Amino acid sequence: MSKSIFYHAGCPVCVSAEQDLVNLLGSENVSIINIGQNKESISEAEGRGVQSVPALVTPNGNVLHINYGASIEDLKN
């Protein structure tokens, strides 16, 4: 199984969800990308269907939006 990708923006909701998911999935199974800091990754996340962060993109490409920290649109500004 390839890795899941966890997109976040450093918000408190994001950090909490990140800790939970890393505990559940194992850190070796999740790539973590901060699209608040890496603005060039915003379009990558959008292309995968991410509408808000935190979000987990599964190895089969499904997007799980987890709780709600910020919308992708907000991060563009």
Add this chain to the structure above:
Amino acid sequence: MSKSIFYHAGCPVCVSAEQDLVNLLGSENVSIINIGQNKESISEAEGRGVQSVPALVTPNGNVLHINYGASIEDLKN
């Protein structure tokens, strides 16, 4: 580690999220409760902080609301 609990109500969004989470976490690590069918479990889910389904309650008690299928309030009717 004790099990996570996945609360759902049989909605398409719920079924999709259930399949993803079972794949990611392993079915042996998740208890699955349909609070659409088991109305008595609604108050249990609410007590754990679940506001909408699908949602995953982690072994440490954190609630991850995943995508959005239905609110707990809607399920009471």
